[in-house]
Amino acid sequence: MRRTSVTSSSAIPSRLGRLTATERRLWRAFPHGELVDLRTGDFGADDPAGADGWPAERSVRGEVIAALLLGACPTVAGAVAAVRLAGARISGGLRFDHGQVAPLLLLRGCRFEGPVVFDGAVTESIDLSGSRLTTLSAAGAQVRGTLDLSDTRITGTGAGESEGEEDARTVRADGIRVEGGLLAEKAKVEGSFSLINAQIDGRVNLIDAELVGRGAGGESLNAGGMRVGRSLMAQRLRTEGALRIPGAHIGSSLYLTGARLDGRGHSALHGDSLTVVSYSFFSPHETGAGKQPFTAIGTVRLPGANFGSGLTFSGAQLTPTPGGPALRANRMQVAGSLHLGKGFHTDGEIRLTGARVTGHLDLEGMDSPRALLTLYAASAAGGISDTAESWPGRLNLDGFAYGPFSRYADAADRLNVIRRQVRRSDPARTGGFRAQPYEQLAAYYRSLGNDGEARTVLLARQRAVRAELSFPRRLPGYLLDLLVGYGYRPLRAFGWAIGLLVASSVYFGRVHPQHVSADSAATFNPVLYAADHLIPVVRFGQSDAWQYHGVPAVVTVVLTVLGWTLGIAIAAAAARTFNRN
Incomplete structure (x- = not known):
């Protein structure tokens, strides 16, 4: 039976003028959700980066696509209407902001000559994978499905235009609600990717993505307050400019294995008050050529963050922001174990002031002899996994409470670690005295029933106290030490x-x-x-x-x-x- 065409000249809004042959083809395909594929099959010829050389037959006006999405063409009962277009050059930009869009939108491998704008719109799934855009604006939009930006390149306003605060936000999706997932695997965004207060019910996929902020202090990703229902997957992510996720809530796991974050002289990661319900990985990614470490050039900030099932920085390589710590995690809560071993390296400060770890603190295999580990007023209720060589060369252990060590060592070996305590007046020098680390270590030996080792620790504490006194005041101590220790x-x-x-x-x-x-x-x-x-x-x-x-x-x-x-x-x-x- 011959299918009846729904296209007639009277059905096309007059404001669109005369449709080209390609646009008429798209118009006819829309009610049935058929794909209009303009690609040649030659990967090089179909690359959207070379769309300027495409023939006119591969061009479609953005206003024609917007008209279809907003109901200019009647649908057919029993079919799912959709705009499915591949390998086209979209002229004039694509705008359907604040619209109620029922059809699906699939524009794969396309080149957009103007911005894509759907602020405040309510849409079904949107697929822009493999396309090349200038800017994308979806503030306050609601996507009742998946937003797919996989393998896209979003270039921003372009050279020669103003690079002010607005222009720096190449992707503006603040307050967006995506009921499915946000997929941006292998995407490249030149300018800030803004997802402030976004809500993604599914997962966020930034695997192998590249986010390049503009200017010396430009942000690569700003997702403060973002809520993700499932995992944030960012394996091998590359950023230039700060990656900001303060106050974000991730309903499952956070994967940053093999990622490289470059803060360009500023903090590489802002994760203040971040919440991750399950495990978080800042660790190497296994590849065929070996391990690709997690690397941060600039401070990794996690103050007040909450990790539900453990946190691993094993094998991470951290370079601090000048004048700042390599890892700043004051008041961090880890309901599980914190892993800082297996080749973890930094020459900066690992600041865990007031951190609470309900599992064990794993330092075994840490390779940071010139680092400063600050555990002031911190706790590791599950104990410590370590060797004497794994501890950094400088420590601040005042107020640090912990459970049992994973392996037994004599008091003499443990005291050598405590003597790496830094001085209050000069954190670059060791030999400072705090009473609490000695008392905590003595309590550990007493818990094992080894009072002799506990007395050895407490005797070392008295000698350390004596070393802080002037010489005349040391004399009675020398006598008491000589006589009865x-x-x-x-x-x-x-x-x-x-x-x-x-x-x-x-x-x-x-x-x-x-x-x-x-x-x-x-x-x-x-x-x-x-x-x-x-x-x-x-x-x-x-x-x-x-x-x-x-x-x-x-x-x-x-x-x-x-x-x-x-x-x-x-x-x-x-x-x-x-x-x-």
Whole structure:
């Protein structure tokens, strides 16, 4: 049966004038959703970059397409009306802003000579894949399907035109609502891609995309407040200019594996108050030639961010913004593990002030010996996976609380890490003192039942405190350390006491004293005489019956002083032992 044509001259709005043969062909195909393919099949000849050389037969006016979308051509019952056009040069731009568009729009491999504008429009799916555009404006639009910009190139206003704030926004899609996904795989956008407060119910695909902001401080992507129902996939993404996603909410995972973000002298990534429900990956991407690392040239900012199932920077390469940290993640929350190992490298600061990690902090394999790791007031409830070599050369561990270490190491090895604490006055220098890191480490050893290692840590803390004092104020500390190790080495005092008792007994055994009273019949015992002077309070009667003059008398006075000193030290050591502090 012969299909009846719905096209007649009376059905075409007069404002469109006379349609070209190609436009009439598109008009006839529209009610049935048929594809009008103007491509030759030669990839080079069909490249939209060379559309200036295409014949006139491959041109279609944008106003004709807009008329079809807005109902100028009647539809056919039982068919899905759609504009399906491939390999065309669209002249005059395409505008259907604030329109109610029921047909699908598919313009693949096309070249747009003017802007594409559908601000505030309500549309079905839009497919512009493989096309070349100047600008795209879809602020406040609602797409009841998918917006496909895969393999597109959006060039902006072009050289010679003003590059002000408005012109810098090559894609203006603030407040857009896409009920499906936003697909921009392998897209290249020259100028800012603006998605402020956008809502994408499906996924956002920026795999292998290239976003190049304009000017030294130009943004590559501005998606502050964006809500994504599923994952944000940006593997191997390339950006020049800041990538901004502050306050964004991602309903599943964030993939930035193998991405390269260049802030051009500014921060590479702004993720302040970002929320990711599932896992986030800032890690290498496996390729046939090996691993392609995640690279950021400029600070990665994640203050106040919330990651629901873990965060990995393993193998990442971070270069800080001059004067700033490489990673700034103050008050970050990670409901899972934070991975900063397996070749993670930076020479800047890793600032995790106030960060909360419910899983473990993985530093194993970190390669950042010149970095500064700031964990001030941070916590890793699940513990730490590390080696002594994996810690950076400079640390700020004051207030850092953590669970058990994944592998046991002696206190001496752990103390070597704590001694990398930076000074308050000069973060470039190590050797600063904070009490809390020592106390936290001692608590860890006590939790294992290893009080000896805990005392080693606390003794090191006392010595570090002493090093902060002036020399005269250090002297009592040196004495207390020598005698009983500040109370953490109580057996040392008993050793000193026994040694003094033996030495003084030998001395007094060779130098005989005189009777205090001529009537005394007491027998001299050099050991008990030495004990009479060495052991405070307890008396054996020898010092009451015998006395020395001259040098031996001075020895007895020195022995008495040392005895009281050791007695006080032993009492202090006993108190520390019973208090377990």
